[in-house]
Amino acid sequence: MVDVFEQVEEELRSDRYKRLARTWLPVVGVILVVALVAALGWWGWDSLNSSKAAKGAEAYDRGMEALRAEKPAEARLAFEETVKEGNDAYKVLALQQQAGLAVTADKIPDAVRLFDQAAKTSSDPILSDPAAFKAALLIMDTAPLADIEARLTPLAEDKRPLHAFAQEALALARLQHGKTKEAREAFVLLQLGQDVPDDVRQRANIAVATIDAGTAGALKSIADAAKNAAPPAAGAANAPTPIAPAQQ
Template structure:
């Protein structure tokens, strides 16, 4: 009888194992299949982003070399290729270079449009905020309203953004341009108190505050207009080398 009981129990266990296998093996297989597809997709995305970064880098460098040699048409072609074939970082950088070419040719609306496109091309804060800042500078003397300028500049003044002092100065100048000295003074005072404000910006803010307090700030809009056409080198944001480092960093992140 003991042997019979053991045989029955063994058959019951065997039947349970079969039933478990029928119920769970398809689920386990499905989970493994999804994991495999996800891994392959991630690897494919990384490879795609790396190849785009390389293509953008080659075309972007070719554009810089064409600019240095005075070949504007060649530079425009190369930067267009970099924007089309490169990843987000190189697309943003290339569009900003094209905006510079348009500005040199006095095609201000085209320059503003290209900068706005560059701001949307990549999520890197340095690339994005630089494009927005440059666009706002050009808009100051080209029919923009104060509301348009504040909409672009105020987000750039928030804590943690990479171009806070530059954006604060531009915001103060925009408000002066629209005869809002009290509002301009508020943001300019922040520049005189900030810890990470470049000396040149701090000095300009102090001078502007002195003019506002003396009631002679009416002449400042003319200075703002001149700066918007020919932005000073210092507030123009990061250098091409810094922008290239940002793009390379993104490419490196895609490879990890």
């Protein structure tokens, strides 16, 4: 009798295991297939990205060599190839170089468009913010204050890589549009900031002293110095040579 019970119990266990197998084996199979597809997808994406980076690097290097040889037409073609073939990082750099060529040719609207395109190409602020900042500087003297603020305010947030430079540009824009009080407040914050570059702090000191002396009109030289001072940036594109701020 005991043998009969054991046999029945074994058959019940067998049936239970079969039901579990029928239930879970398809699920496990799907998981394994998904994992395999994901692994193959990652491998393919990584290979493609490496290939695009290599092609972008080669074309970008040719563009830079052409620039050094003062062959802007050849440089432009190489940078266009970089934008077409390269990964996002090289696209951002190449678009900024194209924008620099447009500035040299006095084609400011084209330069702004190219800098904007570069800024939208990457979600990494280290790559995108320098391009967005340069576009904002190019429209400082012509665009309404609201447009300038819309461009610079996100860049001026504390954790952004160029926040001090963007805060300075915002202060200068507000000063140019007659908002002296708001501009002075921004310059004071730059004076007191803990991670403000020395040249920005120096210009802020001069700006506050000049505003307090009632000679804010003399700040044009400071504004020009700020616009021409190239902030640290990855692959800065044909940035103007920095000049020392005017002493008042």
